[in-house]
Amino acid sequence: MNVSLKKVITQLRENKQYFSTPCYVYSIEDVANNYKKLKGDLGTSLIYSLKANSCLDLILRCGHIFEDGVEIASIGELNLLPRGQVFRYINNPSADKKFLRSAVSSNSVLVVDNLSQLGLIKEVQVKRSINPLVLRLNHSILDKFGVIPGRVRSDHFGLSWGDALAALDICKKNHLTVAGFHIFRGSYSFIKLANITAQAALHITKSFESALGYPIAFVNLGGGIESHWQNQKFEFSRYRSLLSEFPSYIQIAHESGRAIMETAGYFVTKVRYVKWINKTQYGICDGGMAQNFLLAKTEQTFRRLQEPIIVRKGIVVDSGDTANCGYLVGTSCNRDDVIGKVMGKEIEPEDLAIFCNCGAYNASYTLAHFLRLPPAKSYLME
Template sequence: MSPSLDKIKQMWQANKAQFQTPCYIYSISDVERNMQALKEALGTPVIYSLKANSNLDVLVRCGHLFDDGIEVASVGELNKIASGGSVKYVNNPSMDKNTIRIAISSKATLIIDNIEQLEMVGEFIGKRPVNPILLRLNSLVLKQFNPEHENFRTDHFGMDWDTAQQCLQRAKELNIDVAGFHVFKGSYSFVKTANASVKAALQIVNEFESILEKPISFVNLGGGFDKELDESFDFKAYRELLTEFPSHIQVAHEAGRGIMSSAGYFMAKVRYKKTIFDKDYLIADGGMNQSFLLAQTENTFRRYQAPEVFSLQPDSESLETPCHVVGTSCNKDDIIGLLPEGSPKANVGDVLVFKDCGAYNASYTVSPFLDLPQANVYLVE
């Protein structure tokens, strides 16, 4: 059991009423630990991707950790950090003129996804201050500049190299300053692509500066970090590779899951136990409505998480067969966990705690269905 989970269990045992289920519990100290570990491993600034966890209480308590910048994808997210002092980045392929206007007014840096967005930015030049922009490159551009790079699944993000060149030329015509570029290769992609991406990015820097006929200043190599740092990856060699970037370029990374995932827990209480044709079920007071990702509906092969059981009266017996944990949505796919054979039995009133739920789980969900209650939120140090 992790130190944070152990503390949560001690708090629950001391006062079982203080956590009203279903709920999320976030460990502020874990957020800080994860951010510090990432920055030390990478040796660069780390921009926080707000979509991972936009809870206001977390933002207030952890705001000092996000001094390197916060990336947002909507006006709603931008409003949440409008009064903060962090550098703001706005990045969304569907960004419209109103979003661009608000971003510019908020002194945010725009990450441009297509040439139409660039033209919209051009309409503000000379009328109000506009921060130097970044161009978002499709991940396949990395493969184009480094054939040894891992293959990517095609997607609709960013621009291909031909469009990037057009944008650079058009930016010169519109007097739009280009700070550099942004790339993102997808979730869990960092370890297998990191070194190859740097080698490609080094060449892209040369091309940007050649077309613009002046230096650029910023490269965001994206993230794709797992919920925990992969200790098998040679971060020292990676940091040495990053020194090949010209000294006038600030290299940064961004992270959401790598900062927040392991700092959050989802807690639900067992309402009922039942057996149907020799299959055992625990019916909890929270499920896919509050934590859609636990239901694994988007996975071809579902590997349900085994929750930690906080028992009112620990049962000395173990499960003879696996027991599924189901939620309250009246949906047959509302299965959020699985206690494997040999696990301690859980009973009505016991609490089930799922780990690694700090990123996306609370917001990427189907809460409006049935008008079921949203999960409560608690912070622990």
């Protein structure tokens, strides 16, 4: 049991009157440590992806931690943050003129996804000064500059190579400065593809600078870093050596949400009732998929439910000799609202179930409109 989990259990026991379930508990210390460790391993700038966790109180408390800025993916996220709190990169393939204007007025850097967006930016430029642009490239471009092992899922993000060259030409003709480019292979791709992506990006850098006629200043190599990257077999020293081949005037950046936030968050729900059906016990909780959609695992072909820590009257319940298997279910009246599995112990009313690794996407990816069920509260832990 790690230190922050012990602190969560202690807080729930000693200050239970201050907690209302279902809730998320976030460790500011874990966020800071994860960010510092990952940035050190990468040896580059590290941009936080706000969509992973947009809890306002948490972001405000961690603004000084995210020293290299945050990536914003919606106008709602943009309006969430007070101006001047952290530097912003705006990256959304459907950003319209209103969104782009708001981004420019907030002194954000625009990440251009398509030529139509570039046309809107030209219109905005007439009235406002715009920061140097970053062009997002579709990851299929990497195939032009290196051999990619295995099959990588295609996506619709970013510019094709032909559109990227056209965008560079448009920027030159309209006096729009290009800072550099952003290219990303997708979630969980870093360990497998980081070195090859960096090698290809070196060639892309030369092509950009040749087309523009001036040196670029920024290359974002994306993320795709797992939450437990420290346990993966990856030679970060070799990777840092490869990145040193980029010209010294270029700022190399990565971005991450999951690797920074996932292990720093916990989801806590209380068992209201217990019943048995065909020798299987069910704990009916006050929180479920309406407050933490990812725990229900409905998007996986084979559902591997997480087993939570069960706390009873402030004490962790250990597994016993019983072969009992039970399930924790939520309140949404949906048969898929099964959020956890309990092995070797019986569940009792008033038990607390603590789910680990819930700091990234668990809250931000959850829709709570069905039955007008209340969202989970959030608490910060120093």
